[in-house]
Amino acid sequence: MSDHDTQRRQFLKTSLGAAAVAIAPGMLLFDTAHGKTEADSSKVRWGMLIDTAQCKTGCNDCVTACNKENGLSGGTLPTDSQWMRKIDIKDISSGRETSLPMMCQHCEEPPCVDVCPTGASFKRADGIVLVDRHRCIGCRYCMMACPYKARSFVHEPLHDQKPDVPRGKGTVESCTLCVHRVDKGQQPACAQACPNKAILFGNLNDANSEIAQKLRSVASVQIRADMQLNPGIRYQGL
C-alpha cells in the first residue's frame, strides 16, 4: 500500500470521526414533545339543563356572551352567524309566554353527522358535536338536516378571529359548547353569563353531578324528543 493511500485512508477516518462529533449534539435534539392533556372520554357526556322559568323575556345576556366569547358579529341577518338565539313562544290557548335560548342541542344521534359527506361534522367522545373545518367543504347538507336550525354558514371573509375560536369563510359552524373552555375545565360562556343561573352545565353521565341530580328531581324535556336524537340540552318548564 502506498504512502498516499494510507494518508488518504487516515484523512477519511478523521473526517468521519469529526462528522460524528459534529452530528452527535444534534441527535440529542430529537426529544419528543409530550402531551399533558388526556383525550376526551365517553365516560363524560356534556349537557345542559335550561330552566325556562328563570329565563327572562328580553334578556339577551347569554347570546351576547356567546358572541363575545366566539368573536361573532352579533348580526341577525340570514347571512350572519348565530350560534345561539333567544326564542319567545306563546301557548295560544292559555296565553302563557315562555322565553328560551336555542342552539346546537348536541344530539347523541346527530343528523348533521349522518349527512356530512366528508366526515367534517362529527361528535366527540364526550358528546360535543363539532364541525372540523379542515374537512368542511361548505356544502351545507348539515344545515338542512338539523331540526333545530342551529348551524350557520360563513359567507364573507373574516378577520381578527379569536385565537381559541378559529372561524373562516366557506365553512359551516355552530355552538361548540365552548369546547375550548370546557377542555380547560371552565363552563361555557352562556352558562357563566346568565344572571339568573338558568343554564346548568355539567356531565350527564356522572350520577353525582349537579345536573344529573337535578334531572332526577325535576321534570325536563328534550325538544323534538319524538325524533329520538337524544339531545344533550334539556329544558325545564316547557
Added chain:
Amino acid sequence: MKLLVSLLLCLCIPLAWATEANAPKLDIGKGGQCVRDPQWMRKNHMHLLIHQRDEAVRKGIRDEQISLKNCVECHASLKDDSVIAREDSFCAGCHRYEAVKIDCFECHASKRRVALVNKDEK
C-alpha cells in the same frame, strides 16, 4: 493539520447549506427555541401542526407547546404582532420565498393574543 482541515470542512458544509444566498430575512418576533432546532422546524413544522390539529379538534388533546396558537404567540412580530402582515413576517416571508400558499390564517388568528385583547378594549 489534517484533523483541523477535516473539522473545518465538516463545520463549513452544513453552514453553507444553512445560509443560502437568497434565504429570506425573517422577523422572528421573540424567537427562541421551544420545540426543536430551527433547521428541523423549517423542514417539519407542517407535520407537527397537522398532527396537533387532528388530535386537538377530534380528541380534545390540546398540546399547548406544539399548537399553532403557541407558535404565533412567540413568533409574531414585535412591531405589528402578526406572523403574516409584512413581506418579512415569520410565516409569510418563508412561504412567499418557497411559493407555498398558506391558508391557516384564513381561519386562525395571525396575531398574538395581547394585540387582539387590546383591540377589543378600544
